[in-house]
Amino acid sequence: NAGVTQTPKFQVLKTGQSMTLQCAQDMNHEYMSWYRQDPGMGLRLIHYSVGAGITDQGEVPNGYNVSRSTTEDFPLRLLSAAPSQTSVYFCASSYSRTEYSGNTIYFGEGSWLTVV
Amino acid sequence: AQKVTQAQTEISVVEKEDVTLDCVYETRDTTYYLFWYKQPPSGELVFLIRRNSFDEQNEISGRYSWNFQKSTSSFNFTITASQVVDSAVYFCALSEARGNNRKLIWGLGTSLAVNP
Numbered sequence: 056n057a058g059v060t061q062t063p064k065f066q067v068l069k070t071g072q073s074m075t076l077q078c079a080q081d082m083n084h085e086y087m088s089w090y091r092q093d094p095g096m097g098l099r100l101i102h103y104s105v106g107a108g109i110t111d112q113g114e115v116p117n118g119y120n121v122s123r124s125t126t127e128d129f130p131l132r133l134l135s136a137a138p139s140q141t142s143v144y145f146c147a148s149s150y151s152r153t154e155y156s157g158n159t160i161y162f163g164e165g166s167w168l169t170v171v
Numbered sequence: 172a173q174k175v176t177q178a179q180t181e182i183s184v185v186e187k188e189d190v191t192l193d194c195v196y197e198t199r200d201t202t203y204y205l206f207w208y209k210q211p212p213s214g215e216l217v218f219l220i221r222r223n224s225f226d227e228q229n230e231i232s233g234r235y236s237w238n239f240q241k242s243t244s245s246f247n248f249t250i251t252a253s254q255v256v257d258s259a260v261y262f263c264a265l266s267e268a269r270g271n272n273r274k275l276i277w278g279l280g281t282s283l284a285v286n287p
Binding site for chain 1 (some may be wrong): 206208213214215216218221262266274275277278279280
């Protein structure tokens with residue numbers, strides 16, 4: 056069972072560079088999201104998607120773009136990396152877009168990004 | 172305001188001790204879901220349990236047990252006879268919805284160290 060797959064696991068970027076974190080899930084989940092995890096801040100939602108062609112902003116969207124052309128894939132793009140974007144990034148998915156469904160959210164293994 | 176508080180930042184125990192991780196939440200909603208996730212040193216986020224607001228039964232899974240009490244807005248997690256492999260950061264989360272966004276509100280985590 057692949058579940059939620061994120062790549063790359065580790066990446067070092069120079070300030071101003073762009074890159075894309077890839078995320079794919081094979082569970083036919085409608086809902087996908089990206090979080091960042093920083094010490095003392097917990098997990099914060101960057102962007103989310105409730106289905107192909109639909110995306111929206113979370114708590115901390117600035118500096119990031121997303122798209123959802125297929126159900127399976129939800130890439131996160133850093134347009135011009137900044138040191139403040141040094142973090143651990145998690146992609147997540149769950150079955151339903153509906154409210155209060157309580158469906159479990161499954162996470163990828165995380166991507167460690169350092170911007171120097 | 173919706174909030175999840177994990178008051179214990181770090182806990183250190185000796186192997187075979189029992190340990191309880193506290194989680195207190197605040198929400199205006201009558202229907203909501205609570206989760207516990209484990210983040211071992213390798214970094215991935217592992218789902219442990221989901222509980223909906225209408226089910227106050229305690230749950231036991233092997234050495235793990237959860238005590239959900241709506242009267243005190245708490246969802247505490249107990250590990251019985253702790254083992255070194257239980258060393259991890261444990262997160263409590265509250266799921267609620269605003270429009271299409273199934274938002275997870277995270278506690279800041281409790282770092283558990285189980286020493287041999």
